[in-house]
Amino acid sequence: MTGPFLIEIKSLRYAYRQSGAGWILDGIDLKIRPDEYLLICGASGSGKSTLCRTFNGLIPHFFGGSLQGDIRIAEIPSTQQSVGQLFERLGMVFQNPEAQLFNGTVEREIAFGLESIGLARREIERRIAETAETVGIEALLPENPHELSGGQQQLVAIAAVLALLPQTIILDEPYANLDPVNVRRVRTALRRIHQNGTGIIISEHRLGLTVADVERIVVLYQGRIVLDGSPAQVLKQDIESYGLEPPLAASIGRKLGLAPLPLDIDGLKSSVSLDNLPVPPAPEDLPTIYPADGDRVLMLDRVCFHAAGKPLLRDVGLTLSRGECLALVGANGAGKTTLLKHLNGLNRPTRGEITVRNRPAREMKVSQLARYVGVAFQNPNSQFFKLTVWDEIVAGAKALQCYDESWIRELARLFALDPLLARAPYRLSEGEKKRVAFAAALAARPDILALDEPTAGQDMFFRRSLGLLLRELQARGQAILLITQDLSFAEEYARRWLLLAKGEIIAEGTPGRVMGDQAAMARAHLEPTDRFRLYGGKKY
Amino acid sequence: MKNLLDPRTKIIIAMFFTILVVASRTLSWLLPQWGVLIVLVVAIGKGRAYARWLRLSLPMALFFGAVTWWTADWKTGLMAALALLNLVSVFFVFFSTTTPEDLGNSLVKAGLPYPVAFVFSTSLQFVPVIGRKAKNVLDAQRARGIPLEPGWSALRHYPAFLGPLLIQAFQLAEELAAAMEARGFGRPGRTFYRDYRMGPTDWLAVAITFLLLTACLILQRM
Amino acid sequence: MIIEVQTRKSIASDTRKAAYAVVLVAIGVALAPYTSFPIGIAKVNPTQHFVNVLAAVLLGPWWAVVTAAVIGIIRNVLGVGTLLAFPGGMIGAFLAGLFYRQTRNVYAGAGGEVIGTGLIAPVASAFFVAPFLMGKVIPLVALVPSFLSSTIAGAALGILALNLLQRADIVELAGRKM
Ligand SMILES: Nc1ncnc2c1ncn2[C@@H]1O[C@H](COP(=O)(O)OP(=O)(O)OP(=O)(O)O)[C@@H](O)[C@H]1O
Ligand SMILES: Nc1ncnc2c1ncn2[C@@H]1O[C@H](COP(=O)(O)OP(=O)(O)OP(=O)(O)O)[C@@H](O)[C@H]1O
Ligand SMILES: [Mg+2]
Ligand SMILES: [Mg+2]
Numbered sequence: 001m002t003g004p005f006l007i008e009i010k011s012l013r014y015a016y017r018q019s020g021a022g023w024i025l026d027g028i029d030l031k032i033r034p035d036e037y038l039l040i041c042g043a044s045g046s047g048k049s050t051l052c053r054t055f056n057g058l059i060p061h062f063f064g065g066s067l068q069g070d071i072r073i074a075e076i077p078s079t080q081q082s083v084g085q086l087f088e089r090l091g092m093v094f095q096n097p098e099a100q101l102f103n104g105t106v107e108r109e110i111a112f113g114l115e116s117i118g119l120a121r122r123e124i125e126r127r128i129a130e131t132a133e134t135v136g137i138e139a140l141l142p143e144n145p146h147e148l149s150g151g152q153q154q155l156v157a158i159a160a161v162l163a164l165l166p167q168t169i170i171l172d173e174p175y176a177n178l179d180p181v182n183v184r185r186v187r188t189a190l191r192r193i194h195q196n197g198t199g200i201i202i203s204e205h206r207l208g209l210t211v212a213d214v215e216r217i218v219v220l221y222q223g224r225i226v227l228d229g230s231p232a233q234v235l236k237q238d239i240e241s242y243g244l245e246p247p248l249a250a251s252i253g254r255k256l257g258l259a260p261l262p263l264d265i266d267g268l269k270s271s272v273s274l275d276n277l278p279v280p281p282a283p284e285d286l287p288t289i290y291p292a293d294g295d296r297v298l299m300l301d302r303v304c305f306h307a308a309g310k311p312l313l314r315d316v317g318l319t320l321s322r323g324e325c326l327a328l329v330g331a332n333g334a335g336k337t338t339l340l341k342h343l344n345g346l347n348r349p350t351r352g353e354i355t356v357r358n359r360p361a362r363e364m365k366v367s368q369l370a371r372y373v374g375v376a377f378q379n380p381n382s383q384f385f386k387l388t389v390w391d392e393i394v395a396g397a398k399a400l401q402c403y404d405e406s407w408i409r410e411l412a413r414l415f416a417l418d419p420l421l422a423r424a425p426y427r428l429s430e431g432e433k434k435r436v437a438f439a440a441a442l443a444a445r446p447d448i449l450a451l452d453e454p455t456a457g458q459d460m461f462f463r464r465s466l467g468l469l470l471r472e473l474q475a476r477g478q479a480i481l482l483i484t485q486d487l488s489f490a491e492e493y494a495r496r497w498l499l500l501a502k503g504e505i506i507a508e509g510t511p512g513r514v515m516g517d518q519a520a521m522a523r524a525h526l527e528p529t530d531r532f533r534l535y536g537g538k539k540y
Numbered sequence: 541m542k543n544l545l546d547p548r549t550k551i552i553i554a555m556f557f558t559i560l561v562v563a564s565r566t567l568s569w570l571l572p573q574w575g576v577l578i579v580l581v582v583a584i585g586k587g588r589a590y591a592r593w594l595r596l597s598l599p600m601a602l603f604f605g606a607v608t609w610w611t612a613d614w615k616t617g618l619m620a621a622l623a624l625l626n627l628v629s630v631f632f633v634f635f636s637t638t639t640p641e642d643l644g645n646s647l648v649k650a651g652l653p654y655p656v657a658f659v660f661s662t663s664l665q666f667v668p669v670i671g672r673k674a675k676n677v678l679d680a681q682r683a684r685g686i687p688l689e690p691g692w693s694a695l696r697h698y699p700a701f702l703g704p705l706l707i708q709a710f711q712l713a714e715e716l717a718a719a720m721e722a723r724g725f726g727r728p729g730r731t732f733y734r735d736y737r738m739g740p741t742d743w744l745a746v747a748i749t750f751l752l753l754t755a756c757l758i759l760q761r762m
Numbered sequence: 763m764i765i766e767v768q769t770r771k772s773i774a775s776d777t778r779k780a781a782y783a784v785v786l787v788a789i790g791v792a793l794a795p796y797t798s799f800p801i802g803i804a805k806v807n808p809t810q811h812f813v814n815v816l817a818a819v820l821l822g823p824w825w826a827v828v829t830a831a832v833i834g835i836i837r838n839v840l841g842v843g844t845l846l847a848f849p850g851g852m853i854g855a856f857l858a859g860l861f862y863r864q865t866r867n868v869y870a871g872a873g874g875e876v877i878g879t880g881l882i883a884p885v886a887s888a889f890f891v892a893p894f895l896m897g898k899v900i901p902l903v904a905l906v907p908s909f910l911s912s913t914i915a916g917a918a919l920g921i922l923a924l925n926l927l928q929r930a931d932i933v934e935l936a937g938r939k940m
Contacts (some may be wrong), residue, residue: 104641
């Protein structure tokens with residue numbers, strides 16, 4: 001006899017067909033009730049997405065591969081039910097909104113699944129209206145989903161599966177690439193959906209965004225379930241060794257032995273007085289740079305940029321010196337990437353002046369600027385075309401005719417790429433790909449290194465090692481421009497921040513000073529980090 | 541306006557117009573046809589879009605006319621250019637009043653396999669997606685000194701462009717396929733949210749245009 | 763109960779084929795501005811042929827025809843394609859798919875595209891399209907060199923791309939001979 005479980009998995013092992021890596025899921029036992037709010041977390045590559053795919057039959061029906069063990073959905077083995085039968089019970093929201101929204105309007109997007117199960121027209125109409133209201137996207141129904149913001153797209157994707165009235169919906173990293181405002185909208189919608197009686201399974205490795213909402217946490221590590229329990233139970237354990245970063249409140253609470261364990265800053269503040277808090281670990285001392293003019297490698301003076309009739313940048317000014325790490329922070333669509341493209345001439349300012357190494361950038365071609373400004377864009381997949389990592393790293397330097405083998409060896413050591421040099425770049429994990437792209441950006445020994453959202457979608461292991469690397473580069477005199485909306489990373493590794501909102505720089509200074517400017521933060525649609533909320537601006 | 545007629549009715553009317561264009565041999569017939577098309581375009585409020593679109597299509601028609609002129613004579617050339625312009629204008633009017641989805645779905649009712657209709661109605665959505673990816677690849681490669689400006693020099697560096705783009709495009713296809721599967725694409729018994737039915741207005745429109753077509757054809761032969 | 767399943771993933775299912783066709787069409791339309799390059803005074807745009815070869819080899823002749831037809835329609839709607847290239851693309855795609863299916867050899871597939879679009883299509887246009895549009899059969903054979911050079915470039919790119927995708931382990935061509 002089984003209880004009222006929706007998903008029952010017994011000693012499951014699974015391997016994708018191509019990967020020589022052996023079992024990706026290696027002995028999973030898991031039972032999930034239909035109305036749970038469950039978080040699946042784990043470091044990158046631990047198998048979160050893979051596990052989610054077994055819930056709705058995509059594994060094994062769509063992905064193939066080899067599978068051992070037993071998966072039962074509503075008491076029927078999933079091997080005996082096709083994805084087309086399961087999707088009514090278990091809706092799945094994928095990580096990439098671009099690929100999962102494929103209809104011309106939001107209305108049709110929601111209708112698609114309802115058409116698949118053969119509902120009558122009236123019923124489809126009714127369900128569309130109902131779901132749009134629950135999720136709060138009535139106004140978007142006639143819009144084209146591909147033209148919406150990231151957060152709106154996630155909401156549409158959720159609505160598209162929710163309309164089928166599934167017992168549970170599965171979301172694979174729904175918050176990746178979303179700024180805090182959008183995260184809040186999606187979170188609120190999910191909470192409401194759960195209150196209405198629908199179960200939610202969410203995969204995510206940034207715990208701070210979810211632990212306050214969920215009832216149960218499952219921690220995956222190398223394809224196995226290592227922890228399973230309520231948030232308080234799980235966060236009491238040492239989860240850092242599994243590559244997860246506990247929310248600040250929980251880790252302090254754990255050190256102080258608080259019970260119940262506070263899950264967010266408000267909870268911590270209400271259970272302990274501020275004076276009793278331990279002193280935060282001081283951010284490691286960074287060399288404070290007082291730039292002499294000769295050290296200044298980049299200067300933007302009142303740069304404006306218009307495209308498609310819209311002003312995208314307005315009077316942006318900044319300077320960057322050798323050995324400095326400057327963070328440019330801003331929400332989705334603030335214009336960060338647009339600004340970045342000005343540094344190497346991919347965009348040319350409509351007005352204003354850019355000076356690179358005391359020469360006007362205006363006079364230099366993109367290929368010349370590439371010598372001085374190394375850029376790693378957000379998506380490393382946009383640049384891999386060589387068969388080995390080594391060739392990939394040197395491709396740019398060779399094209400620029402400044403190939404220096406000993407420097408590349410040095411880079412490989414610095415980025416811990418030695419074991420990967422002979423592998424195909426597009427076969428690496430996303431984190432490894434990023435490291436290759438960073439090394440490639442430095443291959444021509446540029447004075448300035450610019451990184452666009454380097455930590456997006458990355459786990460704690462990656463963030464820590466990237467942080468150390470940035471420090472090392474900085475100590476060698478590298479000027480670094482860090483473009484990010486990951487404020488807790490920027491807070492730790494950049495001493496100076498620029499806050500960008502709607503193409504304008506609205507605050508500048510130490511992280512504490514910028515986050516302390518509440519009006520500016522609100523205008524920029526950003527939220528201060530946990531650390532700032534706890535300790536205020538004092539510690540910067 | 542958009543939903544006044546069933547997409548199939550519009551196809552039939554467009555076909556009638558095409559026959560008329562193809563059967564017309566003189567400028568005195570082709571020019572008024574173009575006039576009618578322009579009036580239609582303005583009536584549906586697409587005048588601006590049409591003007592923009594003409595800028596792209598006109599050179600093509602002229603080129604085509606020039607080739608014909610070169611192999612035959614200038615009169616044939618001019619007519620060929622105008623005929624082509626009329627034909628593609630029919631296309632334009634048709635597609636600015638019919639969404640690909642409506643067209644695809646109504647054709648399914650007429651016997652087109654659903655996956656084909658799906659490709660037809662969905663592809664347009666992904667053109668900008670691929671366009672963005674292409675732009676990102678160009679930017680990423682140029683940013684590290686690999687020249688990819690259009691032209692012969694780019695040809696040597698083609699793998700640097702096509703490689704990343706295709707790999708990403710095929711990953712996109714995989715993700716799209718998984719998403720379609722998870723929303724019941726392959727499941728039999730699909731219904732359609734929008735109802736496609738040929739009503740009295742449709743038949744009336746078909747009948748009237750048919751009569752007009754016959755009249756024009758007879759007039760022409762006289 | 764312990765069960766063991768071993769399945770192969772292939773592009774065989776309709777869902778996958780439709781998704782690949784969607785993306786190939788998008789490539790065919792979106793890439794045109796990036797892939798045209800001048801030969802002499804004419805501009806050649808091999809994208810359509812390149813996509814034809816990919817679709818023919820990966821999806822088979824029928825889906826290749828669908829892909830070519832949809833590309834043709836969309837390009838005409840957007841005002842960036844010619845009606846003349848429309849039937850040509852479909853003939854080429856079908857032949858390429860047929861040749862590949864018979865031989866399992868990508869070069870044969872590419873050859874089918876070259877013969878179909880480069881040689882048969884202009885002749886077909888001359889006999890079927892031209893009389894309607896121009897009032898008489900005219901020797902569109904004049905178009906052959908321009909058609910031919912662009913298909914050859916496109917087919918070569920197609921082979922290059924297939925090699926690349928196979929090396930990247932993105933596609934798998936069963937029983938394929940090079
Ligand atoms: N479609 C696939 N084909 C082959 N191997 C895959 C596929 N998807 C994932 N893998 C491999 O399976 C392993 C687990 O990947 P999975 O995507 O489940 O991890 P994850 O926990 O979701 O990580 P992330 O946080 O990076 O999304 C990885 O080594 C990955 O390379
Ligand atoms: N060439 C362009 N033409 C028209 N609009 C553009 C162009 N480039 C960017 N934009 C618009 O400018 C805005 C800012 O884009 P940008 O990519 O710089 O944002 P971002 O700060 O990098 O955001 P994200 O965090 O989402 O990456 C967006 O709304 C984008 O649509
Ligand atoms: Mg994942
Ligand atoms: Mg950006």
